[in-house]
Amino acid sequence: MQEKITKQRLLIKALFTTTMLFIALYTSAQTYEFENGTRTNSADIQNCDSCSGKIVGNLGGNSSVSTNVTVSAAGWYNLQLFYCTGDPRTIRLTAGSATTISIPCDPSGGWSTAASKNLSVYLNSGTTTLLWDNTISWAPNLDKFVLTPLSSSSLQTIAFGTNNSIVYNLATKTYSVKFNGATVITNASAYANSDQQYLSGNFATAVYSSAPFTDNIGSGTKHIFTLSGNYTLGMQQIFYTYTNKEYVAVQVVLTGNGSNCYRMSPLTSYQVTPNFGTGDTRAVFVPYDNDAWIRYNAYTLNSADFTASEVTNIYNNTNRKSLVIGSLEHTKWKTGITVSGGGASSAYVSVIAGWTKQEITRDKRGHGWVNVGQTSCPSPKVMLNAGDDWRTGFEEFAQANAALQPKYIFDWTAPKPIGWNSWGAMQTNINLTKVKAVVDYFHDDCPAFKTQDNTLFIDLDSYWDNMTDAQLAQFVTYAKSKGFKAGIYWAPFVDWGKYNRQVEGSSYSYNQCWTMVNGSPLELDGAYAMDPTSPGTKARIKYFVNRFKAAGFEMVKIDFLTHASIEADSFTNYQIHTGMEAYQEGMKYLVDEINGTMLVEAAISPNLATGPFAHIRRIACDAYSSISDTDYTLNSTTYGWWQNQIYDYLDADNVVFGNVSIGQNRARLLSSVVTGAITSGDDFSVAGTWKATGQNLLQNDDVMDAARNDMHFIPSDGNTGNSAATVFYATHNNVTYVAVFNYSNAATTNNISLSRIGLGSGTYNVKELYSGTVSTAQGTLSAQLPQADAALYALYDGPILSTPGFNWGIAATNYIFPNPASTTFRIKFDHTISGPAVISVYDISGKEVSKTSLVAEDMISSEIPVNNLAKGVYVVKVSSADNKVQNFKFVKK
Structure with a gap:
C-alpha cells in the first residue's frame, strides 16, 4: 500500500514538474x-x-x-x-x-x-x-x-469626443487610440534622444494625473503620465483632450537637468489600422516647402514608404474616411511623419520631432538641440483626428495650426488681391518704360481685370534693381495715378553674390552673416543662406525695407525663405540652436520692419511655419504656361489646398499665356481661380498673342467673378498619386462651381457624379463660364474637353438672373466695370465714341429707372452714378451719336 501511494506521489510530482516546465516554457x-x-x-x-x-x-x-x-x-x-x-x-x-x-x-x-x-x-x-x-x-x-x-496590465482609459478614447497601459507605457469605438492606433510608444535614448517602455513606473488647461484652440483636460526609474531623466506622456472636439493632441516631454533633446517621438506604432473598409486607401506625402518642383504624393497604403513633413493623412478615397496625424507647432522643431504600409489597411507610423532630410527639408546636417540648458524639453503637440471626410480632416488640422500659431503680421481686411508679376515673362528685362506700358495695358486695354475694390497689384520681381530708386518712385507714382498698387520683390535671407563684401546699410561683412553648415557656407538654389539672427542680416533687412517704403510700394513678394530655416553649426544668437527657432526670429524681424505698410506674399518657403508671417503664399513655384505647369501647380492644390485655412490666400504662381494653345491658357488661368489669387505674368509691354488672350480671358466677367469671390475649391477625389486631380468644386451664394481639367494630349469625357460634389438628385441649370454655353444636368455632369484644356461650370437651381453675383452674357470687348458695383460704374466700349451718349437703365421687368447723358473719354465712359438704385439686376442701354445701340447687364450690390 505504501509503495502504491509513493508511486502515485511520484507520478503526481512528475506531472507537476512537466506542467511547470511547460508553463515556464510558454510564459517566459x-x-x-x-x-x-x-x-x-x-x-x-x-x-x-x-x-x-x-x-x-x-x-x-x-x-x-x-x-x-x-x-x-x-x-x-x-x-x-x-x-x-x-x-x-x-x-x-x-x-x-x-x-x-x-x-x-x-x-x-x-x-x-x-x-x-x-x-x-x-x-x-x-x-x-x-x-x-x-x-x-x-x-x-x-x-x-x-x-x-507582457505582464497583466493596468489600463487607464481617457474618453474624448464622441465614443473616442485613449487606453494607456501603465505597465508597458504604451497607449492605444480608439475612434468611434474602434482601435485605430495600437500600442504606441514614445522616445527622446538626449545624452542617450530614453524609451517610454523602459521606465520603471508610470503615474497618472490630470489638470484643466486652455490654449488657443480651446479648453479641456491635460492627461499626464509621469514616467520614472531606470534612467537619470524622467519622461511625461501627455494627452490634450478638448471640450467639443473630436480630436486629441499628444506630446512627450523629457524632464530633469540636462533634458535638452535633438530628436523625440510622442507616437511610434507598428499597428496603425484605420479599418476604413473596402476601397482605395491612401497616405499622403506632404513636402516641407514648395521648392525644386517637389510634389505631393498620395500613395496607396500598401506601397507607402516615406516620411512626410509635419503632417500626413491616411484615408479611403472611396468613402473618404480618414486619419490625420500632424504637428501643430513649428516654432522649434522640424517634424516628420514616417509611414510604412504593412498592407491595404495597416501601417507603421512614427512622428519624429527633429527630422531632417536634404531632399525635403534642404538641410545638410542633423537637427539642432532644443531647450538647451533647461529642465524640460517638450515635443510639439501632435493632432490625432479621425473623421468621415479626409478633406475636412486636413482643414481641421490647418485651423488648429492657425489657432496655436496665430498671425504675427497685420490682418488683411481688403478683398482678395489680384495682380501681375514681372517674372512670368519679362524677367531680367525690367525697365521703367516697359513696366509703365504694363500699367497702361491693364488700365486701357484690360480694365475689367481688377480686385473687388477696383485695383490691381503690379509687382516688380527680381531685377527691379535695373531701375534707380528715383525710377522706382516714378513707377509707384504712375501705377497709383492709374488706380493700381505697386509691388516689389526681395529675398531677405540669401546672398546671390557669394563673395565677401560689405553688407548694405551696415558695417558688417557678408562672411559674418553666412549660415555655416559643416564649416562652410550653406549653398542652396545657387545662393548662400544668411543667418536670420545675425545683426548684419537684420541691418540689411532694415536697409532694403526702408528703400521700399520710401518709394511707396504697397506690396512685397518675399522669396527663398527656406534658406532662413536651415539647421546650422551655430547661430549668432547663441540662445538659438535650431533652424525653426532662427526662422521665427528672422521672420518676426522682417515683419516688424514692414510694420503694416505692405501686403506680404511668400514664394519659396516652409509650408506651415510661414503661416504667421504672410498674407499670401505660393502653393507651388516656377510654373508658367504649359499644361504640365498646370498639372504641377494643381498637384499641390489637390493635396495642399487646406493651407488656405492658414494663409489669407494662396496663389498658383505666374499665369503666363504666351503662345501656347487657348486650351492651355484656359487651364492655366483656371488653376489660379481654383487655388486662390490670380497673378498674371505675360510681358504686356510688347506685342504678342498674349495681349488679346489677356483681354479675352482676364475680362470674362463670369470667370473673374468666381476668381474674386472669397470661396475655396476642394478636390473631388484624392487618388491621383503625384499628379493633380481633374475635378475641383466650391459653393458660393447657392451656386456650385465645378472646375474640370484635362492634362492629357487626347480629348476626354469626364462624367462627374453630382452627389460626389455635394449636390442632390434634382435638375440643375448649368453654365460653362468660358464659352457661355447653357445646359442642364441631373445626377451627372458630363464634361467633354479637348486635349490640354479646362472648363468652369456654374450649377444653380433656379432662373439665371436670380443667381446672385453673376453678370451673364457680357462680351469681352465691351462691358461695364466694376460689375457688380454699389456707387458708380464705367463702360468700356468696343469702339471710339465721339460726341454724347444716352444711358438708360431698366429693371428686369423692363421699366426705365434711370436716364442720363455722358461724353465718352475715347473708349471709356465717365463714371455713372447708381447710388439710388435698389440692389438687383438691370439692363443698361447706350445710344451713341453714331446711332449705334449697345446693351449690357449690370448688378447693383
Whole structure:
C-alpha cells in the first residue's frame, strides 16, 4: 500500500514538474532562430560573426521566411527582433491571419552586425505562423527574435469626443487610440534622444494625473503620465483632450537637468489600422516647402514608404474616411511623419520631432538641440483626428495650426488681391518704360481685370534693381495715378553674390552673416543662406525695407525663405540652436520692419511655419504656361489646398499665356481661380498673342467673378498619386462651381457624379463660364474637353438672373466695370465714341429707372452714378451719336 501511494506521489510530482516546465516554457522568453524557419525562393542562410548563429538573407520580393511560434495563452507579447542591414530597410510581419505590420529597420552598422528593436504582437493560444517578407523592396537580413509575454496590465482609459478614447497601459507605457469605438492606433510608444535614448517602455513606473488647461484652440483636460526609474531623466506622456472636439493632441516631454533633446517621438506604432473598409486607401506625402518642383504624393497604403513633413493623412478615397496625424507647432522643431504600409489597411507610423532630410527639408546636417540648458524639453503637440471626410480632416488640422500659431503680421481686411508679376515673362528685362506700358495695358486695354475694390497689384520681381530708386518712385507714382498698387520683390535671407563684401546699410561683412553648415557656407538654389539672427542680416533687412517704403510700394513678394530655416553649426544668437527657432526670429524681424505698410506674399518657403508671417503664399513655384505647369501647380492644390485655412490666400504662381494653345491658357488661368489669387505674368509691354488672350480671358466677367469671390475649391477625389486631380468644386451664394481639367494630349469625357460634389438628385441649370454655353444636368455632369484644356461650370437651381453675383452674357470687348458695383460704374466700349451718349437703365421687368447723358473719354465712359438704385439686376442701354445701340447687364450690390 505504501509503495502504491509513493508511486502515485511520484507520478503526481512528475506531472507537476512537466506542467511547470511547460508553463515556464510558454510564459517566459522564447528565442527563435530564423535559419530554422521555412524559406522561399532566393532566401538563403548566411554567416554572421556577431549574430547568435546564422542569418537569413536575400529577403524581399517573392523571397520570405516563416517561423512557427507556440504560446499557451492569448495576449500581447513583446517581440525583440534582431536584424542586420547596411542601409534603411523594412521587413513586414504577418502573424497568422492578423493584419500585416510594417517594421522599418535603421542601419545596424553593417550586413553582419546585429541590432534589435522591440514591438508588440498579439498571439492567439497555440501555434501561429509568423511570415516575414517585403513584397515591395529588399528587406534586412534576419538573425533571431525573442518572444516575451507582457505582464497583466493596468489600463487607464481617457474618453474624448464622441465614443473616442485613449487606453494607456501603465505597465508597458504604451497607449492605444480608439475612434468611434474602434482601435485605430495600437500600442504606441514614445522616445527622446538626449545624452542617450530614453524609451517610454523602459521606465520603471508610470503615474497618472490630470489638470484643466486652455490654449488657443480651446479648453479641456491635460492627461499626464509621469514616467520614472531606470534612467537619470524622467519622461511625461501627455494627452490634450478638448471640450467639443473630436480630436486629441499628444506630446512627450523629457524632464530633469540636462533634458535638452535633438530628436523625440510622442507616437511610434507598428499597428496603425484605420479599418476604413473596402476601397482605395491612401497616405499622403506632404513636402516641407514648395521648392525644386517637389510634389505631393498620395500613395496607396500598401506601397507607402516615406516620411512626410509635419503632417500626413491616411484615408479611403472611396468613402473618404480618414486619419490625420500632424504637428501643430513649428516654432522649434522640424517634424516628420514616417509611414510604412504593412498592407491595404495597416501601417507603421512614427512622428519624429527633429527630422531632417536634404531632399525635403534642404538641410545638410542633423537637427539642432532644443531647450538647451533647461529642465524640460517638450515635443510639439501632435493632432490625432479621425473623421468621415479626409478633406475636412486636413482643414481641421490647418485651423488648429492657425489657432496655436496665430498671425504675427497685420490682418488683411481688403478683398482678395489680384495682380501681375514681372517674372512670368519679362524677367531680367525690367525697365521703367516697359513696366509703365504694363500699367497702361491693364488700365486701357484690360480694365475689367481688377480686385473687388477696383485695383490691381503690379509687382516688380527680381531685377527691379535695373531701375534707380528715383525710377522706382516714378513707377509707384504712375501705377497709383492709374488706380493700381505697386509691388516689389526681395529675398531677405540669401546672398546671390557669394563673395565677401560689405553688407548694405551696415558695417558688417557678408562672411559674418553666412549660415555655416559643416564649416562652410550653406549653398542652396545657387545662393548662400544668411543667418536670420545675425545683426548684419537684420541691418540689411532694415536697409532694403526702408528703400521700399520710401518709394511707396504697397506690396512685397518675399522669396527663398527656406534658406532662413536651415539647421546650422551655430547661430549668432547663441540662445538659438535650431533652424525653426532662427526662422521665427528672422521672420518676426522682417515683419516688424514692414510694420503694416505692405501686403506680404511668400514664394519659396516652409509650408506651415510661414503661416504667421504672410498674407499670401505660393502653393507651388516656377510654373508658367504649359499644361504640365498646370498639372504641377494643381498637384499641390489637390493635396495642399487646406493651407488656405492658414494663409489669407494662396496663389498658383505666374499665369503666363504666351503662345501656347487657348486650351492651355484656359487651364492655366483656371488653376489660379481654383487655388486662390490670380497673378498674371505675360510681358504686356510688347506685342504678342498674349495681349488679346489677356483681354479675352482676364475680362470674362463670369470667370473673374468666381476668381474674386472669397470661396475655396476642394478636390473631388484624392487618388491621383503625384499628379493633380481633374475635378475641383466650391459653393458660393447657392451656386456650385465645378472646375474640370484635362492634362492629357487626347480629348476626354469626364462624367462627374453630382452627389460626389455635394449636390442632390434634382435638375440643375448649368453654365460653362468660358464659352457661355447653357445646359442642364441631373445626377451627372458630363464634361467633354479637348486635349490640354479646362472648363468652369456654374450649377444653380433656379432662373439665371436670380443667381446672385453673376453678370451673364457680357462680351469681352465691351462691358461695364466694376460689375457688380454699389456707387458708380464705367463702360468700356468696343469702339471710339465721339460726341454724347444716352444711358438708360431698366429693371428686369423692363421699366426705365434711370436716364442720363455722358461724353465718352475715347473708349471709356465717365463714371455713372447708381447710388439710388435698389440692389438687383438691370439692363443698361447706350445710344451713341453714331446711332449705334449697345446693351449690357449690370448688378447693383
